[in-house]
Amino acid sequence: MLSQVIINGIMTGFVYALVAVGLTLTWGVMDIINFAHGEFLLWGMYAAFGLWSLFSLDPILSLPVSAALIFILGVFTYFVVVKRVLKASGLTALLATFGLSMVLKNLAQMIFTANYKNVTNTIFASKTIKLGNFFIRQDYLAAAVGSLTLTLLVLTFINKTKTGVAIKATSMNRSTAQLMGINTDRIFAITFGLSGACVGAAAALMVPFTPITPGSCTLYSVLAFVIVALGGFGNITGALYAGLLVGVVEAMGGYFLGTSFKYAIIFLMYLIVMQIRPKGLFGW
Amino acid sequence: MLKVKNLNTGYGNVQVIYDFSCEVNPGEVVSMVGSNGSGKSTLLKTISGIVRPFSGEIEFMGERIDRLPAHKIVARGIAHVPEGRQVFGKLSVAENLMMGAFIVKDEVEKKKRLDEMFELFPILAERSKQAAETLSGGEQQMLAIARGLMSSPKLLLVDELSLGLAPVLVERVLEALKLISKQVTILLVEQKVQEALEIADRGYVIQNGRLVITGTGAELLESEIVKQAYMGM
Numbered sequence A: 001m002l003s004q005v006i007i008n009g010i011m012t013g014f015v016y017a018l019v020a021v022g023l024t025l026t027w028g029v030m031d032i033i034n035f036a037h038g039e040f041l042l043w044g045m046y047a048a049f050g051l052w053s054l055f056s057l058d059p060i061l062s063l064p065v066s067a068a069l070i071f072i073l074g075v076f077t078y079f080v081v082v083k084r085v086l087k088a089s090g091l092t093a094l095l096a097t098f099g100l101s102m103v104l105k106n107l108a109q110m111i112f113t114a115n116y117k118n119v120t121n122t123i124f125a126s127k128t129i130k131l132g133n134f135f136i137r138q139d140y141l142a143a144a145v146g147s148l149t150l151t152l153l154v155l156t157f158i159n160k161t162k163t164g165v166a167i168k169a170t171s172m173n174r175s176t177a178q179l180m181g182i183n184t185d186r187i188f189a190i191t192f193g194l195s196g197a198c199v200g201a202a203a204a205l206m207v208p209f210t211p212i213t214p215g216s217c218t219l220y221s222v223l224a225f226v227i228v229a230l231g232g233f234g235n236i237t238g239a240l241y242a243g244l245l246v247g248v249v250e251a252m253g254g255y256f257l258g259t260s261f262k263y264a265i266i267f268l269m270y271l272i273v274m275q276i277r278p279k280g281l282f283g284w
Numbered sequence B: 001m002l003k004v005k006n007l008n009t010g011y012g013n014v015q016v017i018y019d020f021s022c023e024v025n026p027g028e029v030v031s032m033v034g035s036n037g038s039g040k041s042t043l044l045k046t047i048s049g050i051v052r053p054f055s056g057e058i059e060f061m062g063e064r065i066d067r068l069p070a071h072k073i074v075a076r077g078i079a080h081v082p083e084g085r086q087v088f089g090k091l092s093v094a095e096n097l098m099m100g101a102f103i104v105k106d107e108v109e110k111k112k113r114l115d116e117m118f119e120l121f122p123i124l125a126e127r128s129k130q131a132a133e134t135l136s137g138g139e140q141q142m143l144a145i146a147r148g149l150m151s152s153p154k155l156l157l158v159d160e161l162s163l164g165l166a167p168v169l170v171e172r173v174l175e176a177l178k179l180i181s182k183q184v185t186i187l188l189v190e191q192k193v194q195e196a197l198e199i200a201d202r203g204y205v206i207q208n209g210r211l212v213i214t215g216t217g218a219e220l221l222e223s224e225i226v227k228q229a230y231m232g233m
């Protein structure tokens, strides 16, 4: 029974990791805390929901569309909100994205109401695979495999492509990157878009088993912040490991202490780790 | 090749450079010397577009560049090796060099230049997979110069080549620069006045953001101002 719980935790963890990879891109690379990250996820879920209810598109199939839409939302956010405050001091960028998060959340509430929306009858819904003594839900498994694949794809993009390495260079030294002929404005826009695409895809993978309501995004946002901090800012592999850790701790906390305590355990773990290793478990 | 006319520049509302004019001709090595805080780095940063000028003109190959963003100036053929090396520490030596060739689209051409740099600085070939931050100061300086050359610039701006290097290394890096100057025009900024003027065709002395004296390297080394102010004679 416990191992069944751990397996479910791992599968959720992969999805958390993908959401956190999106956040670590903007946070670690651009040094911008995007407070609207959870709302990006929310809008990704509504995008998947909309495509499902209007065109009967299964979220798995419409994933590229959800990802693309939130990519655009990310790029838009950079040019309209973040770019203007990039040079401003201290908390300005943070407050600007906080403002955006309020707008996005309330807009969602206005359009979709606060009622829970559910995407049902999806390809993998209520099917399981029996593996030895374990039952694995197919929708969880699809979300886990999809998230892992996309996380590895982002990792490869950042490490192996010219644009990816330019993103890293820009994060290390903005003005020197410009001296290399890198258009850092464009790099920032791409990074914000990529961050959006990660949550847009994660949203599509989550909706088959996650009821959607505007209030839920805060929790995912906070979880993503915890995972990024645990994994080390800007560290994609770190976010992957930390996502798995949080998924497992959440599942075990729920199992041993009851659902109402599972997040308390995560935040307790976060506080302890930050005391011992302020740069995160896997940070440089 | 490069013409700076009546340039006023600085940061925000702090003016650093006043009414400065200078010129670099094709094939020359020009040295810009002056003491700490006189505005040498600010001048280079303004030429390469990292700092916006207040007024005045900067012309390169007959065209105004003083309103262009930095990345477009690189594409015109100016590479800037910034003060303090500024290598991308977590990237490998090879990745740093590839970033230097960011504007080059042709992969074959890039590879060719990489090999040229490895020939010029064999130590970089040995360390190509290593993170740049693990290199010694002198090796990082060589990497910074090689990275600047990767875009095949027409004009290379070099800021404080000698900073933090042992005298032996300064000589070795200057040696390399001399070799490079056969193919690339160089504008060099230095505090080590003697060495800088010795390898220069012409030089400018800058004090408190203003031009004090200009002439050939040899003339400046003989001038009273330089002798008194910089060589303690």
Ligand SMILES: Nc1ncnc2c1ncn2[C@@H]1O[C@H](COP(=O)(O)OP(=O)(O)OP(=O)(O)O)[C@@H](O)[C@H]1O
Residues within 6 Å of the ligand: B011, B014, B016, B034, B035, B036, B037, B038, B039, B040, B041, B042, B043, B083, B160, B191
């Ligand atoms: N980013 C900045 N913002 C405001 N003032 C600056 C900035 N960078 C430099 N300054 C000021 O501009 C003046 C000239 O600095 P600059 O770096 O150009 O001098 P320098 O001649 O290169 O000196 P050094 O030989 O020490 O490198 C200094 O008074 C410095 O404090």
Ligand SMILES: [Mg+2]
Residues within 6 Å of the ligand: B040, B041, B042, B083, B159, B160
């Ligand atoms: Mg300087």
